[in-house]
Amino acid sequence: MRYRVHRTDGGDKLSTITYLLAVLAACANATSSVLQRKAGRRVPQGQNLSLRLIGSLLHQPVWFCGILAVTIGFLLQAAALGNGQLSVVEPVLVLELPFTLLLATRVFHSRLHAREWGAIVAMSAGLTGLLYSLSPVGGSPQHVRWYTWVLGIGANLGFVTVMVAWGRRGPAGGGSRSGQSSARQAAVLAVGAGAAFGMTAALMKGMTSAYSRGIGAIFTSWQLYAMVLVGVGAMFLVQSAMNAGRLVAAQPGLTLTDPIISILWGVLVFHEQVRTGWWLLLTVAGGLVIAGAVLVLAKSPLLSDETSQQERPRENAARGTARSGNG
Secondary structure, three states: OOOOOOOOHHHHHHHHHHHHHHHHHHHHHHHHHHHHHHHHOOOOHHHOOOHHHHHHHOOOHHHHHHHHHHHHHHHHHHHHHHHOOHHHHHHHHHHHHHHHHHHHHHHOOOOOOHHHHHHHHHHHHHHHHHHHHHOOEOOOHHHOOHHHHHHHHHHHHHHHHHHHHHHOOOOOOOOOOOOOOOHHHHHHHHHHHHHHHHHHHHHHHHHHHHHHHOHHHHHHOHHHHHHHHHHHHHHHHHHHHHHHOOHHHHHHHHHHHHHHHHHHHHHHHOOOEOOOOOHHHHHHHHHHHHHHHHHHHHOOHHHOOHHHHHHHHHHHHHHHHHHHHHO
């Protein structure tokens, strides 16, 4: 039996702020997901995993709005990580998926059905059980040895590299002009992106720990520049995953891999203490409930291309009318 230090009122307030910031970050990420998918569906799939993909997206104003949203999400996430444990903040970000659905109902003028609402309730319950059973305390990047960072980053990058190599095998990308999509490619690349975001969160946590030495110390910490580099790579993988196939294929891996990798970083590298023993059963149960809810929500028509396919004839008709008027 492990005894824990009772939190003071100040600690409870700090925990509340951490949860609030994490929820707001999930909202910002959801906004980014919808906007980036709206931009990415207009890009040829032959540009997958190519720098031409970014060039095409630069011509989409909505894509810049998506980048702004994800930037705000990063800032909120950094603030949350500065106040709380990695094993707390990242699991809360799975709320991005239901928030994405709720936003999609407004963007595509649709509504959620009983199945989606049930999955959202189940996800909320599973997340509550997961966080309560883990109840992480302690842990600090300041005491992490340099070789531990090297081992952690190496293992994380190795996993991402394997996912990218696997994701390159398929009809989407590689300069192909077939225009075909691949659910497997989208899923695999999304898992790689989620793993990269998990490492980005760990580096972000390391960066925020430098703030105790003054704001100037943040800009001299190597974690800041490593986080930017890995974060840009993760965003590129997200765009490639969404370009390779439907969001319904990419979202589960993207949503679930990030918190899993982050919890591993928190426990194995930052030495955050979590409950063990029979509490692990509740942790696993909460994780399975979340995974099941993610799979149900990912099958929602709001995350498929059905809406976009209905919109394209109207867009083409509008373009035809404009051309006729110009003629």
